[in-house]
Amino acid sequence: MTTGTLTAAELVVWRTMLRAQAQLSRRLQADLLARHGLALGPYEVLMHLGEAPGGRLRMNDLADRVLLSRSGLTRLVDRLQRDGLVARQSCADDARGLFAVLTDAGRDLLAAATPTYRQGVQDHMLSRLDEADLRTLGHILDKLADERLPG
16 A cells, blocks of 8 residues: 555646646636626536425535535525525424425526536537547546445
């Protein structure tokens, strides 16, 4: 087992991955902000709610899906609630649990912003990769997203 030593080539790959992810996120956010006044984080909350049955998810589940801390998601949902895009509902089977629920206004904004988001994914990422690249990248990302510990 190594002791945390990385080669120069390994550091380059790591930093390139971080830079690519940051650039893609910035470009998608710029597209969404320019066309809909919607940042990428709020779009992702609306997207996950829009994909959920009944347009609602438990706050904990939503936080896991959008990769935010519970407190970070709470602040974001507070803003979305103030803007009328999301509502909160208590959970009937868990008095402490809360659902985030997509409102009609949130659904309308999501419907308007989704083509922009998808076009951005196409323009900023997919158009630069051929089928073999996509298969390879998909395979690599599956390995990296696997939460099982090695060994």
